Amino acid sequence: MQETMVHPSEEVLIRNWEELLRKYYKARLNEVAIEYPDTRSLVVSYWDLDRHSQGLAEHLLEFPTAVLAAAQKAVRAIDTPLPETPRLHVRVDHLPEQARVDIRELRSKNLNRLVAIKGLVKRASDVRPRLEDAIFRCLRCNAAISEPQDEFNTMKEPLQCYEDQGGCGHSSGFKLLSEKSRFVDSQKLEVQESPENLRGGEQPQRLVMFVEDDLCGHVAPGDRIVANGVIRAVPKKQGNAKSNVFDIHLQVVSVEVETKAYQDVVITPEDEVEIERLSKDPTIYDTLVRSVAPTIYGMEMEKEALILSLFGGVEKRMNDGSRLRGDIHILMVGDPGVAKSQLLRYAARISPRGIYTSGKSSSSAGLTAAAVRDEIEGRWTLEAGAMVLADRGLCCIDEIDKMTEEDRSAMHEALEQGTVSIAKAGITASLNSRCSVLGAANPKDGRFDTKYGSIAEQIDMPPALLSRFDVIFPMTDKPNAEKDAALATHILGVHRAGEIREYRGKHGDQGLYTATDEEAAMVVVQPPVDPKLLRKYVAYARNNCYPVLTADAQARIRNYYVDLRKQAGGEDGSGPIPLTPRQLEALVRLTEASAKVRLSNEAAMPDVERALRVVEYYLRKVAGDEQGLFDIDKIASGVGHSQRDRIHRIVIIVDDMSRGNDEGAHVDDILAKARTQGISDEDARQVLERLAHDGRLFCPRPGRYRKA
Ligand code: ADP
Numbered sequence: 001m002q003e004t005m006v007h008p009s010e011e012v013l014i015r016n017w018e019e020l021l022r023k024y025y026k027a028r029l030n031e032v033a034i035e036y037p038d039t040r041s042l043v044v045s046y047w048d049l050d051r052h053s054q055g056l057a058e059h060l061l062e063f064p065t066a067v068l069a070a071a072q073k074a075v076r077a078i079d080t081p082l083p084e085t086p087r088l089h090v091r092v093d094h095l096p097e098q099a100r101v102d103i104r105e106l107r108s109k110n111l112n113r114l115v116a117i118k119g120l121v122k123r124a125s126d127v128r129p130r131l132e133d134a135i136f137r138c139l140r141c142n143a144a145i146s147e148p149q150d151e152f153n154t155m156k157e158p159l160q161c162y163e164d165q166g167g168c169g170h171s172s173g174f175k176l177l178s179e180k181s182r183f184v185d186s187q188k189l190e191v192q193e194s195p196e197n198l199r200g201g202e203q204p205q206r207l208v209m210f211v212e213d214d215l216c217g218h219v220a221p222g223d224r225i226v227a228n229g230v231i232r233a234v235p236k237k238q239g240n241a242k243s244n245v246f247d248i249h250l251q252v253v254s255v256e257v258e259t260k261a262y263q264d265v266v267i268t269p270e271d272e273v274e275i276e277r278l279s280k281d282p283t284i285y286d287t288l289v290r291s292v293a294p295t296i297y298g299m300e301m302e303k304e305a306l307i308l309s310l311f312g313g314v315e316k317r318m319n320d321g322s323r324l325r326g327d328i329h330i331l332m333v334g335d336p337g338v339a340k341s342q343l344l345r346y347a348a349r350i351s352p353r354g355i356y357t358s359g360k361s362s363s364s365a366g367l368t369a370a371a372v373r374d375e376i377e378g379r380w381t382l383e384a385g386a387m388v389l390a391d392r393g394l395c396c397i398d399e400i401d402k403m404t405e406e407d408r409s410a411m412h413e414a415l416e417q418g419t420v421s422i423a424k425a426g427i428t429a430s431l432n433s434r435c436s437v438l439g440a441a442n443p444k445d446g447r448f449d450t451k452y453g454s455i456a457e458q459i460d461m462p463p464a465l466l467s468r469f470d471v472i473f474p475m476t477d478k479p480n481a482e483k484d485a486a487l488a489t490h491i492l493g494v495h496r497a498g499e500i501r502e503y504r505g506k507h508g509d510q511g512l513y514t515a516t517d518e519e520a521a522m523v524v525v526q527p528p529v530d531p532k533l534l535r536k537y538v539a540y541a542r543n544n545c546y547p548v549l550t551a552d553a554q555a556r557i558r559n560y561y562v563d564l565r566k567q568a569g570g571e572d573g574s575g576p577i578p579l580t581p582r583q584l585e586a587l588v589r590l591t592e593a594s595a596k597v598r599l600s601n602e603a604a605m606p607d608v609e610r611a612l613r614v615v616e617y618y619l620r621k622v623a624g625d626e627q628g629l630f631d632i633d634k635i636a637s638g639v640g641h642s643q644r645d646r647i648h649r650i651v652i653i654v655d656d657m658s659r660g661n662d663e664g665a666h667v668d669d670i671l672a673k674a675r676t677q678g679i680s681d682e683d684a685r686q687v688l689e690r691l692a693h694d695g696r697l698f699c700p701r702p703g704r705y706r707k708a
């Protein structure tokens with residue numbers, strides 16, 4: 001048992017530290033001394049302690065407070081240009097595996113021990129001074145009495161006017177002399193378990209941490225860190241009484257911020273061989289598509305777009321500091337029950353740093369970020385929302401149309417620039433949210449109807465936000481005998497596989513079904529590439545692959561863009577607008593992503609063709625105009641060109657017929673006139689209703705319209 005370890009004497013500890021520092025850290029200590037007080041930390045690696053000194057390493061984990069205090073004293077014993085009593089911290093980092101504890105595993109045995117906690121910074125408060133060494137004036141004899149403070153919230157007053165400090169020995173009240181007292185910067189962090197380590201659906205647990213002095217202000221919400229520190233307990237407050245149940249927090253000794261993306265995804269040499277092999281396979285795209293949510297039937301194009309989004313385009317940082325995003329955002333809009341949520345959940349699992357959340361999430365930070373007030377201390381705290389936590393990953397947002405007003409306005413920046421800016425209550429900050437978004441939205445009226453109008457009209461999202469999605473998939477659930485049969489067969493097969501597995505889980509080999517039966521049934525749901533390997537594949541490609549478009553590929557995209565715009569724009573430029581530069585950029589990103597799947601540094605013609613297939617597929621579905629032309633206005637303004645044209649004409653007709661006539665024009669007359677201009681009665685009625693609804697036409701009496 002660990003308890004048997006004997007507390008070492010302070011002398012021995014100081015001697016050991018002195019020896020170690022003199023031998024291995026003299027040069028570093030001198031550097032720190034010269035930079036002091038700008039630098040106030042000497043960072044010592046645990047491995048040096050372990051290798052070069054007897055006992056220090058083991059004792060550090062058990063008695064961190066004593067061992068670190070001894071280090072401080074040892075520093076003073078060494079001859080350096082430091083002042084007499086420097087505020088120099090000796091910080092130990094890179095703790096061994098045995099010191100690692102998951103937040104949810106923390107128990108009373110960890111109290112006062114040194115632990116390494118890995119997690120994601122959810123909240124960071126502003127930096128405030130904390131009283132460290134208080135000087136009080138005795139109200140009776142005026143002596144100045146010093147009383148060191150601990151890190152907790154309450155101020156400790158002297159018990160009496162200490163005689164050994166020249167005081168009177170009474171306790172008749174004290175007054176804090178704040179200008180004589182010493183303060184230290186302090187910041188409160190809340191760290192939560194990394195989503196990777198959670199089993200599906202579990203809520204991450206959090207731990208409060210305090211960092212002090214030079215560690216303040218170095219981590220931001222959304223950062224992935226390993227915090228090394230001492231677990232402390234404070235009694236929970238119950239009114240004025242102290243409870244005997246304690247809250248814990250971490251008093252941080254050192255912080256390691258993850259600097260390289262996907263450090264948490266471990267790729268072995270064997271994995272690498274397997275990934276390289278897969279990337280050379282000519283059917284790799286198909287293989288990957290079949291590996292996405294095999295329980296979901298069909299949706300190949302959606303799944304392919306998702307694969308491309310996982311690999312992502314190339315993020316470009318320009319010399320002028322601007323950034324062109326590589327993230328590919330996908331939105332699925334559609335009828336209930338078409339497996340949107342199912343696909344989102346799966347996507348979050350196969351993406352490194354994948355997060356699944358809902359637009360109406362209960363967290364105060366929502367999808368982006370927020371400045372919130374700490375309930376207990378009243379400090380302002382910056383809290384990361386889902387997109388910040390998913391930085392460099394995939395953020396799957398279900399019911400995205402239900403997001404809050406604040407998120408809605410922050411979302412524009414988050415999607416395009418990959419940052420979330422906060423300016424509130426004196427906090428100004430910009431957090432990174434460089435993630436791809438996979439959103440799902442339900443139509444306003446429950447069902448999607450391509451006949452009725454554009455996407456923008458059918459879901460509750462502003463067109464400006466919609467236009468930031470690279471790909472938008474409308475998903476309708478229309479009866480189709482052939483497809484329905486295939487889908488039903490598939491779903492039944494999935495259920496059967498699950499049934500047999502459950503049955504065998506209970507009865508084993510004794511029952512009706514053999515292992516071979518189970519295997520045969522499972523074929524339908526077996527992904528050709530295992531989700532774990534797929535995550536590694538994606539991380540590997542994202543870390544190592546930076547494709548550049550070939551001249552051919554560039555020319556193909558340019559011509560496609562120019563042709564489509566020319567063909568649609570017409571002579572006078574009044575035709576529908578098929579594509580905007582946003583779609584052009586989307587094409588580039590999809591093309592790059594396609595090259596990354598092959599681990600190729602060259603984005604070539606086949607990649608462009610793949611990207612074009614995805615874009616055409618969705619444009620035809622969303623923006624397909626009556627004449628078969630793409631009309632991006634249907635997304636952007638909510639009104640297609642030919643529809644807009646119709647609206648325009650009807651307004652003129654009504655205006656003409658109702659001028660000087662307060663009664664308004666009769667609907668039959670309007671329809672007759674519209675017919676002469678080639679507008680069907682049905683279309684004309686629809687436009688009239690819409691204009692009246694929008695308040696652009698006025699109905700003085702039923703069946704009569706005039707201009708409002
Ligand atoms: P949505 O979020 O689109 O409303 P869900 O993801 O909740 O739909 O799916 C509803 C149910 O229907 C799920 O159990 C899902 O597995 C099933 N389902 C719908 N479409 C498919 C499909 N194409 N293949 C397999 N299962 C499907």
Ligand code: MG
Pocket residue numbers: 340341398
């Ligand atoms: Mg759903």
